[in-house]
Amino acid sequence: MTFYRFGSVFLMHHCFFLFQVAEEVNFAANGITVEGIKAFDGILQSNISLKVLNLSRNNIGDEGAKVLCDILVDNSGIQKLQLNSTNIGDEGAKAIAELLKKNSTLRTIELNNNLIDYSVIFFFFILFYKKTNKIFLTF
Secondary structure (H helix, E strand, C coil), X not given: CECCCCCHHHHHHHCHHHHCCCCEEECCCCXXXXXXXXCCCCCCXXXXXXXXXXXXXXXXXXXXXXXXXXXXCCCXXXXXXXXXCCCCCHHHHHHHHHHHHHCCCCCEEECCCCCCCHHHHHHHXXXXXXXXXXXXXXX
């Protein structure tokens, strides 16, 4: 399911019911900011049918990444999270690393074309070096 440029608030409020049945939702390039991410609160926490969430090419930034991680910490459905070109920097990446320590369902995270320093990528490597569950990260 793909949506095009609905805007953060409209998108979240009018598409609430779709989250309950969809397995994949593509919100790429919809102008979603940290305020739009906050609108996910309550929708994603208990949703188990959604497997893939694409938020690529939105201006989420570090704050949006932190909010999203707080929301997804107890989610047991999402297996793939696409956050390419979302202006996430080191602080957002560290929040994602903390999320991965707590959420065992999430297996693939795409972070291509962001503002993440190589030292943080090394931090991910050290964090997951001995982890038994496979996690696929792209930077």
